[in-house]
Amino acid sequence: xxxxxxxxxxxxxxxxxxxxxxxxxxxxxxxxxxxxxxxxxxxxxxxxxxxxxxxxxxxxxxxxxxxxxxxxxxxxxxxxxxxxxxxxxxxxxxxxxxxxxxxxxxxxxxxxx
Amino acid sequence: xxxxxxxxxxxxxxxxxxxxxxxxxxxxxxxxxxxxxxxxxxxxxxxxxxxxxxxxxxxxxxxxxxxxxxxxxxxxxxxxxxxxxxxxxxxxxxxxxxxxxxxxxxxxxxxxx
DNA sequence: AATCGATATGTTTTTAAATACATAACGCTT
DNA sequence: AAGCGTTATGTATTTAAAAACATATCGATT
Numbered sequence: 051x052x053x054x055x056x057x058x059x060x061x062x063x064x065x066x067x068x069x070x071x072x073x074x075x076x077x078x079x080x081x082x083x084x085x086x087x088x089x090x091x092x093x094x095x096x097x098x099x100x101x102x103x104x105x106x107x108x109x110x111x112x113x114x115x116x117x118x119x120x121x122x123x124x125x126x127x128x129x130x131x132x133x134x135x136x137x138x139x140x141x142x143x144x145x146x147x148x149x150x151x152x153x154x155x156x157x158x159x160x161x162x163x
Numbered sequence: 164x165x166x167x168x169x170x171x172x173x174x175x176x177x178x179x180x181x182x183x184x185x186x187x188x189x190x191x192x193x194x195x196x197x198x199x200x201x202x203x204x205x206x207x208x209x210x211x212x213x214x215x216x217x218x219x220x221x222x223x224x225x226x227x228x229x230x231x232x233x234x235x236x237x238x239x240x241x242x243x244x245x246x247x248x249x250x251x252x253x254x255x256x257x258x259x260x261x262x263x264x265x266x267x268x269x270x271x272x273x274x275x276x
Numbered sequence: 277a278a279t280c281g282a283t284a285t286g287t288t289t290t291t292a293a294a295t296a297c298a299t300a301a302c303g304c305t306t
Numbered sequence: 307a308a309g310c311g312t313t314a315t316g317t318a319t320t321t322a323a324a325a326a327c328a329t330a331t332c333g334a335t336t
Contacts, residue, residue: 052180052222056260058169060273067165068273086312095295100314109165111276117313120303124311136273143267147169150263154256160173160181160249163224199282208325213284230283233333237281 052161054154056147062109072102073140076129079115085127103127165274167267169260175222185215186253189242192228198240216240 059069078088089099107113114133119125129137155161172182191201202212220226227246232238242250268274 051176053174054171055174056169056171058167060271061166061168063164084312096313097296097315098294118303119301119313121312122304122310124304125302125313126311127313139271139273143167143271146263146267150259154259158173158252158256160252197282209283210285211324231333232283232331234282235280235334237334238283238332239281240283 052163054151054158054161056151058143058147067109068106068136068140072106073137075099075102076114076133076137079127080129080134083126083128085115085117088127106133165276167264167271167274169264171256171260180222181219181249181253185219186250188212188215189227189246189250192240193242193247196239196241198228198230201240219246 057070060067074092075088075094078091079085082088082091085099085103086096089096092099103115103117107115110132112132113130114136115127116130117125117127170183173180187205188201188207191204192198195201195204198212198216199209202209205212216228216230219228223245225245226243227249228240229243230238230240
């Protein structure tokens with residue numbers, strides 16, 4: 051059975067900046083309060099996630115994720131207010147995109163059989 | 164500078180069926196009349212393109228590409244009428260998607276800076 | 277039947293990405 | 307200052323995709 055799929059993301063100078071991967075990572079960070087725990091949930095390597103966070107923070111006017119090392123619980127990670135705003139924007143965008151998909155799926159003959 | 168990107172494709176049972184890659188391939192086949200020449204233009208390996216064509220034909224009610232081997236000119240490839248129809252559908256879809264992008268790019272705060 | 281240029285197909289090599297592993301650094305708490 | 311759990315970072319290994327290479331097959335034309 052055939053399905054129409056659409057994926058959207060934001061690029062910074064031709065390289066991926068924010069998309070499904072980072073979006074899911076931020077959701078897990080928000081839930082777990084730690085980068086390592088978020089990573090565990092997602093079956094993603096810590097290194098990859100860490101680099102993702104660096105990139106997100108570096109190419110924004112404000113950090114999306116705040117990382118803290120040391121301290122009582124060893125440290126932790128949280129999504130900033132600014133990061134939460136971007137997450138919401140992306141969610142809203144995805145909603146519109148899904149509406150387009152639903153509409154188009156009815157028309158496309160390719161999807162038949 | 165940040166940009167919103169969207170990519171759409173059609174899946175058959177979870178695996179890619181028709182998207183930007185096959186679409187470009189069909190365009191080149193149409194132009195060149197041969198799979199090997201199309202591949203050369205695209206810097207794609209013949210094997211990959213050949214497998215793509217097999218998949219496109221196998222999972223459709225009708226072949227999108229007709230491959231001919233032997234004969235005066237050794238053979239050749241052409242996009243079927245059915246294939247042309249799918250190409251047009253995909254082009255039309257991309258047009259609508261681009262309209263959505265243009266509209267959304269004005270709204271997204273993430274794109275600022 | 278010999279030729280030619282394209283399709284068809286298997287094997288090997290290269291490449292890049294992801295993962296795994298190891299270890300240092302941090303700072304609050306006790 | 308010792309312990310803890312997390313962030314930070316380098317190195318090595320694994321994996322999968324892509325490319326490169328080699329060769330067989332086909333069939334109209336001559």
